[in-house]
Amino acid sequence: MSKNVVIIGQSGAGKSSLINMLCPGADARISNDATGCTQEEQEYTCVLGRGKSCQVHDTIGLEEGRWGFLPDKKAQKKLKTYLKDSQKSWHLLVYCIPGSRGLKKSHARNFNKFKSMVGNRVPVVVVVTHLDQYEGPLQDWWPRNLDTLKKLDINPESTAGHACITALSRRDLERYNKGALYNQSLQDVQNLIRSILWPSRANRTTT
Ligand SMILES: Nc1nc2c(ncn2[C@@H]2O[C@H](COP(=O)(O)OP(=O)(O)OP(=O)(O)O)[C@@H](O)[C@H]2O)c(=O)[nH]1
Ligand SMILES: [Mg+2]
Secondary structure, X not given: OOEEEEEEEEOOOOHHHHXXXXXXXXXXXXXXOOOOOOOOOEEEEEEOOOOOEEEEEEOOOEXXXXXXXXXXXXXXXXXXXXXXXXXXXXXXXXEEEEOOOOOOHHHHHHHHXXXXXXXXXXXXXXXXXXXXXXXXXXXXXXXXXXXXXXXXXXXXHHOOEEEEOXXXXXXXXXXXXXXXXXXXXXXXXXXXXXXHHOOOHHHOOOO
16 A cells, blocks of 8 residues: 655645655646645655655645635645545645745644644654755754744644755756755655654664
8 A cells, every 4th residue: 555645834835846856757836926836736656765655745835815826715625625535544744834934823823733634643744945045954943943833833742753954956956056955855855754654773864
């Protein structure tokens, strides 16, 4: 049985960019337009090693304004239906938040809402994106922002792990001489997913 990973987060958080990192050839549409980009849920195959592949599900962005493609209420309903109705069992929820664009209460609200929607048995991890301009090692973002996360009501103890990354493409990062950030981000997020879906000592993240 295939393992299913669903990626959730607000519009522009970088969900589809993350899919493109994890699934070469996926070509999920990305955009920084004012309106949301992904209009339908879509699944892609992600290979994380021999015998370690999973289906990664891109979803429609939350918290779009009324001018957007799908206002938030409808987006939430659509996502809820997808989570409940698609005849799939979920093995991991990846919640994306943009680390450098200002965390909002709505990020936490949606985190808690969808976390409880999938139920306690489904592990939830946080992937912090938009850290390409972050000063210092990207993994420092998490300890430095723990208090903010807690204030917002994202309880770090209720998550099964996290990764702090940039989801920009390799080409974009190389253009800014930051190709190493791409490799590190990809490795960190792959390690994170592997460590949850195939928990064994060898798969634990080392960063
Ligand atoms: N600088 C920077 N830009 C990013 C990062 N991740 C995504 N972006 C950019 O942000 C914009 C939105 O990215 P998407 O991947 O389309 O975001 P999404 O969460 O799929 O958005 P919706 O489909 O609307 O829900 C694009 O222009 C991306 O290139 C990141 O880590 N750093
Ligand atoms: Mg998208």
